[in-house]
Amino acid sequence: MIGELGRRTSTALLVHSALIQAVTFLVRPAATYRALELDVPGFALGLLAASYAVFPLLLAVPTGGLVDRLGERRLMAIGSAVVLSCSAFLLLWGSSIVALVIGTALLGAGQVACVVGQQAVVANNAASSRMDSAFGYLTFAASLGQALGPLAISLVGGASIRPDTQAIFLLSVVMSLVLFATTFVVPAHVSAGRKKAVSAVTGSAVSLLKSPGVARALATSATVLAVVDLTMVYLPALGADRGLTAATVGAMLTVRAVFSMVSRLLLGRVSRRIGRMRLLVVSLALSTAALAAAAIPMPAWLLFVVMAVLGLGLGIGQPLTMSWLSAQAPAGQRGRALALRLAGNRVGQVVLPSTIGVVAAGLGAGGVFLASAVVVGGTLLLLRGVQLD
Numbered sequence: 278m279i280g281e282l283g284r285r286t287s288t289a290l291l292v293h294s295a296l297i298q299a300v301t302f303l304v305r306p307a308a309t310y311r312a313l314e315l316d317v318p319g320f321a322l323g324l325l326a327a328s329y330a331v332f333p334l335l336l337a338v339p340t341g342g343l344v345d346r347l348g349e350r351r352l353m354a355i356g357s358a359v360v361l362s363c364s365a366f367l368l369l370w371g372s373s374i375v376a377l378v379i380g381t382a383l384l385g386a387g388q389v390a391c392v393v394g395q396q397a398v399v400a401n402n403a404a405s406s407r408m409d410s411a412f413g414y415l416t417f418a419a420s421l422g423q424a425l426g427p428l429a430i431s432l433v434g435g436a437s438i439r440p441d442t443q444a445i446f447l448l449s450v451v452m453s454l455v456l457f458a459t460t461f462v463v464p465a466h467v468s469a470g471r472k473k474a475v476s477a478v479t480g481s482a483v484s485l486l487k488s489p490g491v492a493r494a495l496a497t498s499a500t501v502l503a504v505v506d507l508t509m510v511y512l513p514a515l516g517a518d519r520g521l522t523a524a525t526v527g528a529m530l531t532v533r534a535v536f537s538m539v540s541r542l543l544l545g546r547v548s549r550r551i552g553r554m555r556l557l558v559v560s561l562a563l564s565t566a567a568l569a570a571a572a573i574p575m576p577a578w579l580l581f582v583v584m585a586v587l588g589l590g591l592g593i594g595q596p597l598t599m600s601w602l603s604a605q606a607p608a609g610q611r612g613r614a615l616a617l618r619l620a621g622n623r624v625g626q627v628v629l630p631s632t633i634g635v636v637a638a639g640l641g642a643g644g645v646f647l648a649s650a651v652v653v654g655g656t657l658l659l660l661r662g663v664q665l666d
Contacts, residue, residue, distance in 0.1 A: 289462035290398055293353065294415055295422035296456040297391040298599030300360055300449055302426025304384055305329060307445040308367065308377045314439065316438045317374045328378045332386035334623045340393050342397025343615025349394045349401070349612075354460045359383055361453035368446040388615040389619060391456075392419075397612040398463065400603035408603060409553060410545020412596035417541040420534065420592075422519025491614060494601040497561075498618050500656050501594035504564065504649050507630050508533065508587065509519040512571075514642035521577060537592025544596055554660070561657050568650035572643040 312325055344352045361384040370376050395415060403411035430530060434440025486492050509530060516526035540560075547557050567587035571580065599615065606614035633648045640647070 282582055284462055289459050290395060291414060291418040293357075293391065293456060293459045293463075294395050294418040295425065296452060297356075297360065297388055297395075298419045298422030299426040299429070300364070300452050300456060301337070301384060301388050302423050303429050303445060303452070304367065304449050306427065306430055307440075307442050307449070308371070308381050310439055310445075311367075311371055311442040312374060312377055314442065315372070315374060316522055321374050323463065325378055325381055328382040330383040330623055330627075332382055333389040334620055336386060337389055337393070337620035337623070339616075340390055341397075341610075341613035344393050344397045344612035344616070345610060346467065346559050346625075350400045350463045350465050351399075352390050353394035353463065355456040356387045356392075356394060356455070357453070357460050359387030359390065361450070361457050363387060364446060364449040364453045368439065369452055370442070371442075371446065389616075392619065393612060393616045394490060395422065396599060396615045400599070400606075400611040400615060404481065405604065406549065407545065408600045409548035409597060410554075412599040412603075413541040413544030414422065416592075416596045416599075417538050420538045420541065424534065449578045486617070491602065491605050491617075494605060495621040496659055497619055497656050498595065498598035498602075499621045500629065500652055501561075501564070501598070502622045503625040503629035504568070504653055505591050507645060508591075511642045511645045512584075515571065515646065518642055519574065519577075521654050525577060527579055529584045532581055533588035533591075536585045536588030540589045540592035541596055544593060548597075552595060553600060556593065557601075557662060558657065560590045560593035560597070561653055561660075562590075563587075564594070565650050565654040565657075568653060571646040574643075574648070 308325060309322065310368055312322055320455050340352070351620060359385075363380050366383065367377070367380040371380055396412075399408070399411045399415055430440060430445060433448060487497075512530060513523070513526050516523075516529070544556075551559075563586055567583050570583050571587070575583075598618065602614045602618055603611050629652065633652065
């Protein structure tokens with residue numbers, strides 16, 4: 278999968294990618310359930326949700342510089358240790374809203390370190406011709422982890438309305454231990470010539486943003502991820518407006534996620550056949566068309582088709598922008614570039630949904646999908662004159 282790293286290392290990297298997402302999507306809902314057990318006020322739930330994003334937003338860019346200096350495995354080990362500490366802290370002391378906020382914030386910090394390290398392994402080692410495929414597999418593993426985390430809650434919780442959060446936190450400790458152990462299957466020095474490259478580069482995040490294509494790649498990535506969030510939030514509202522059951526809406530979201538995973542598995546093959554630039558344009562065009570179509574009243578079966586198309590389009594956007602940034606960033610700054618992308622994604626997840634929600638407030642959920650189509654379509658203008666192949 279990833280050039281010279283070998284099958285064992287590649288497998289460990291994919292397992293690590295799936296596990297960090299699974300733990301994240303296990304702990305965050307469990308923390309919410311624990312907060313409900315404590316009968317905390319509504320604003321405290323908002324604080325709990327926001328605490329996860331604080332450290333990733335503040336630490337993403339410094340973490341990128343750190344991975345370029347220390348190496349990928351060391352950063353992944355640090356992040357895994359933080360996640361393990363978070364799980365143990367919540368298991369032993371997560372009995373107040375303050376403890377839950379602290380634990381969730383630690384989870385966010387550990388998760389961003391793991392993800393930056395994983396992406397830097399790919400960026401620094403995958404051959405240029407295989408980079409799209411490598412990032413496709415990496416993001417597929419992440420998507421799989423995002424599905425496995427909630428599934429674990431279902432298995433532990435059973436038919437109860439509020440699951441046994443202590444059992445969930447114990448499970449997260451076990452998974453975090455495996456996550457930490459998996460880190461050490463990745464070689465300590467996976468990037469040839471790192472010291473030489475890093476010593477030659479002293480640029481800041483601002484200078485990195487001035488590199489050709491970097492700012493446009495960041496904007497495209499943030500837009501795609503924000504629209505994924507909007508879909509998860511507003512599809513239930515759209516379904517309610519049209520009289521669709523919760524089970525039907527849930528099935529539609531699952532279809533979107535499954536087709537995103539499929540697109541990532543096939544990414545490398547399709548990219549080599551038609552070219553990275555053309556594929557990115559096609560993915561954004563498909564997403565734009567699907568979002569606009571969703572705003573039009575239609576039978577439920579046809580909306581399933583629209584969600585499948587949307588999944589294909591949105592699934593391609595994230596790994597391709599990773600490849601784009603990796604190709605555009607100067608030698609020795611790829612970790613920083615990918616970390617900057619994560620920070621930009623967090624900003625986009627706050628700014629774009631808020632803006633689109635306000636603009637389309639009078640038009641209902643259908644208006645949100647239409648406004649999202651306009652925003653995604655607008656990113657096509659960012660691609661003019663860009664050479665990705």
